[in-house]
Amino acid sequence: MKATEIRELTDKEIVERIDTYQTQLLKLRINHAISPLDNPLKIKEMRGTIARMRTILTERTSQKQ
8 A cells, every 4th residue: 555545544544454454464474374475575565554554643643743
């Protein structure tokens, strides 16, 4: 997910997506530990998306203060 797409979401939607992506990331890691994934770069991509969402959420909270 790109930063421009994330910026269009509300704070509540971002928090919900972060939770969803974190559970998906956990499932990917468990599956990768059991048997190798077809594309292990999905884990890296998911971590980057979560980081991007957290960064944008932090920017918004600091702007409000």
